Amino acid sequence: MQLDSSNAEALSLKASAETRRTEEKIDDWFRLARQHIDRCDFFHAREALQNVLQLRPSETTALQLLSEAGRREQEYLRVRQQKQKLYEAALHVWQNGEVSAALSKLQQVLELDRKPPDVIAPESGALYQNFYNQVHSEHDAINQGYAEARAHLTERNFAAAAGLCERHLSKYPNHALFQALKFDIDEQQRQEVSSQIAEINQRVDTEPDLDRRVSILREAAERFPGEAYFEAALRLMKDKRDLVNSIVAKARLCEEQGQYGEALGQWEILKTIYNLYPGLSVEIDRVMKRRDLQVRSSAKAHWVEQIDLHLESAEYTRARELLDLAKAEFPQDSELGELERLVSQGVARS
Numbered sequence: 370m371q372l373d374s375s376n377a378e379a380l381s382l383k384a385s386a387e388t389r390r391t392e393e394k395i396d397d398w399f400r401l402a403r404q405h406i407d408r409c410d411f412f413h414a415r416e417a418l419q420n421v422l423q424l425r426p427s428e429t430t431a432l433q434l435l436s437e438a439g440r441r442e443q444e445y446l447r448v449r450q451q452k453q454k455l456y457e458a459a460l461h462v463w464q465n466g467e468v469s470a471a472l473s474k475l476q477q478v479l480e481l482d483r484k485p486p487d488v489i490a491p492e493s494g495a496l497y498q499n500f501y502n503q504v505h506s507e508h509d510a511i512n513q514g515y516a517e518a519r520a521h522l523t524e525r526n527f528a529a530a531a532g533l534c535e536r537h538l539s540k541y542p543n544h545a546l547f548q549a550l551k552f553d554i555d556e557q558q559r560q561e562v563s564s565q566i567a568e569i570n571q572r573v574d575t576e577p578d579l580d581r582r583v584s585i586l587r588e589a590a591e592r593f594p595g596e597a598y599f600e601a602a603l604r605l606m607k608d609k610r611d612l613v614n615s616i617v618a619k620a621r622l623c624e625e626q627g628q629y630g631e632a633l634g635q636w637e638i639l640k641t642i643y644n645l646y647p648g649l650s651v652e653i654d655r656v657m658k659r660r661d662l663q664v665r666s667s668a669k670a671h672w673v674e675q676i677d678l679h680l681e682s683a684e685y686t687r688a689r690e691l692l693d694l695a696k697a698e699f700p701q702d703s704e705l706g707e708l709e710r711l712v713s714q715g716v717a718r719s
Contacts, residue, residue, distance in 0.1 A: 629660035
């Protein structure tokens, strides 16, 4: 064309070369535009398509891709906004202790995040994943704690079950699972306590030994700490035991001092307030015999004293009368036999 600027064949070849070069550029721009669209890089996609339209203003494919890029951008922004709202909602319920709700929302966030990559904030994917891992780990820990508490409840280990329940409720006061579990623990514990009260009362009623009764109630109070019934029953039983022991001690002291009537009175008091005292009837019979023996001994001593007085006064006839009365009450008594010999000697001397 430098030799012949109007050469028709050269002009045709030049036009053909420019057409092919334009088509190759357009193909390259289309390829880049589609890559940008697939990556949700809509700004660069539009820029590539504008380059196509500069080369070929009426290119329908470029116009169609521009329209598609606009639609996909709108969808991308909608999804991105939805992810952000779900993430913020998950963060809110997490801060309120609603772990299950937070986990559910984060699962939706990750599901949405797998489709179009976030080119505006590419670090958000890692943020969502890390938060999900944290919540999921806590969710697993809660489920494990709940399962352990349930296992303790099944084994009727109420203290361990309640401890796990309280520990999780202190961290998540509104957690429905542990709230319901706490109700179950309280209900079953009340049933257990009621059953134990009936059983322990039966054991106590059939146990005559007060020390053993106290031991039974002490074991119950230790097994059910804070249970007012067992604490009150233990306190009353200790008081009753102490009262009974004091009566027994007083009865034995009176017996040691020869006060058999007073000792018998103490045993009768004990019979009135606690007739299950081991060996009570034996104690009463023994003291009664000792009292009767004491009474008989006193009576005989009185007869002997009266007879001695009359012997000393040489009133042998009266001494004989008293001796006969004494022998009627105490036959075969050796001491009275000796007095009879003395009385007979006195009568003979007289």
